[in-house]
Amino acid sequence: MYSSSSMKPSSPSQANQDADDAKTYKELYQRCTDLVSSWPSRQGLSYLQLFRHEKGWYNGVTPLVGTMVADELFAARPSDIVVATLPKSGTTWIKALLYATVHRREHPADAAGDHPFNSLSPHECVKFLEYQLYRADEAPDLDALPDPRLFATHAPFDLLPRAVVAAAPPSGCKFVNEYKSRNGRELVAVDAAVGFFCDGVSPFGPYWEHVLGYWCAHRERPERVLFLRYEEMKRDPAGHVRRLAEFAGVPFTSPEEDGGAVDAIVRLCSFDNMVGLEATKGGRTQLTTTTVPNSAFFRRGEVGDWANHLSPEMAQRIDAITEAKFAGFGLAPSLIEL
Numbered sequence: 001m002y003s004s005s006s007m008k009p010s011s012p013s014q015a016n017q018d019a020d021d022a023k024t025y026k027e028l029y030q031r032c033t034d035l036v037s038s039w040p041s042r043q044g045l046s047y048l049q050l051f052r053h054e055k056g057w058y059n060g061v062t063p064l065v066g067t068m069v070a071d072e073l074f075a076a077r078p079s080d081i082v083v084a085t086l087p088k089s090g091t092t093w094i095k096a097l098l099y100a101t102v103h104r105r106e107h108p109a110d111a112a113g114d115h116p117f118n119s120l121s122p123h124e125c126v127k128f129l130e131y132q133l134y135r136a137d138e139a140p141d142l143d144a145l146p147d148p149r150l151f152a153t154h155a156p157f158d159l160l161p162r163a164v165v166a167a168a169p170p171s172g173c174k175f176v177n178e179y180k181s182r183n184g185r186e187l188v189a190v191d192a193a194v195g196f197f198c199d200g201v202s203p204f205g206p207y208w209e210h211v212l213g214y215w216c217a218h219r220e221r222p223e224r225v226l227f228l229r230y231e232e233m234k235r236d237p238a239g240h241v242r243r244l245a246e247f248a249g250v251p252f253t254s255p256e257e258d259g260g261a262v263d264a265i266v267r268l269c270s271f272d273n274m275v276g277l278e279a280t281k282g283g284r285t286q287l288t289t290t291t292v293p294n295s296a297f298f299r300r301g302e303v304g305d306w307a308n309h310l311s312p313e314m315a316q317r318i319d320a321i322t323e324a325k326f327a328g329f330g331l332a333p334s335l336i337e338l
């Protein structure tokens with residue numbers, strides 16, 4: 001195992017070491033790709049090719065290859081914060097809120113045209129760990145990022161790299177998990193594939209196990225795993241900005257900051273503001289091997305859009321599975337009922 005700091009040459013011998021490390025990185029990456037490619041595969045929800053891991057069907061690039069490489073290479077720190085979500089659950093929003101909160105001193109949210117969000121999407125400001133490590137020729141220099149480093153993942157809790165979940169320093173990150181109560185319905189509404197979804201054949205594994213993995217981790221270690229709900233964030237965004245700041249170790253200290261800065265962050269990260277930014281209208285974000293237009297991350301930003309796409313029968317089928325899977329785990333009924 002080596003740290004990404006070794007990627008910076010400081011002398012000729014260091015440069016040779018770096019060349020060796022790059023080769024090791026490439027070989028490791030290739031080994032993981034070859035291994036995953038040798039597993040049974042099939043199509044699933046969406047166009048992505050899924051591979052059979054012992055814990056279920058998953059997309060190959062992420063979480064599988066990316067997290068396997070990270071398992072070998074990533075030197076986690078207790079100050080790291082990982083946004084852990086399923087796609088379509090509000091990842092873009094929580095990334096924006098967390099980044100704007102943690103970096104509010106150097107990038108005040110009311111700095112209008114000067115804020116990084118004018119040129120970068122939240123997905124470029126808080127990058128997916130497994131996407132960063134999905135590169136064939138170089139290991140990214142993650143040590144250069146200032147503390148607290150912010151990352152993201154769509155991987156389920158029990159597929160995460162060991163250093164990320166380690167129980168004690170010097171490894172072990174904090175997690176912000178965001179959960180959309182009706183996400184089961186909305187994921188299907190977006191992808192229109194109820195059968196695949198109900199069978200758990202989706203790119204990041206079965207929906208319910210994903211939610212329960214982070215829920216149980218939160219119950220065990222609430223100081224390390226913050227479990228948030230999209231619907232509650234919509235109701236009280238300012239309260240959630242304060243919670244994020246506390247959790248990240250950068251609480252709002254003065255009454256003045258608590259008033260002005262919190263409101264400015266909420267406004268900056270609001271759906272209506274973000275859709276109008278140049279970075280959203282014209283920019284693209286690199287995700288593994290492709291880029292996507294930033295506008296794709298913003299659809300309606302409303303709770304309950306599933307009703308426009310899903311029949312009542314389909315919604316009931318998903319709800320019945322959700323209730324059965326969540327029973328006994330202490331997830332409040334309102335998590336399902338909202």
Ligand SMILES: Nc1ncnc2c1ncn2[C@@H]1O[C@H](COP(=O)(O)OS(=O)(=O)O)[C@@H](OP(=O)(O)O)[C@H]1O
Nearest residue numbers: 087088089090091092093269270271298299300301
């Ligand atoms: N700033 C802000 N505020 C509130 N809601 C927001 C915001 N940005 C994105 N969204 C909505 O989040 C939904 C997309 O979820 P993700 O960001 O997880 O999608 S992605 O997987 O990263 O593509 C998607 O929800 P739906 O519109 O209901 O599909 C986005 O519109």
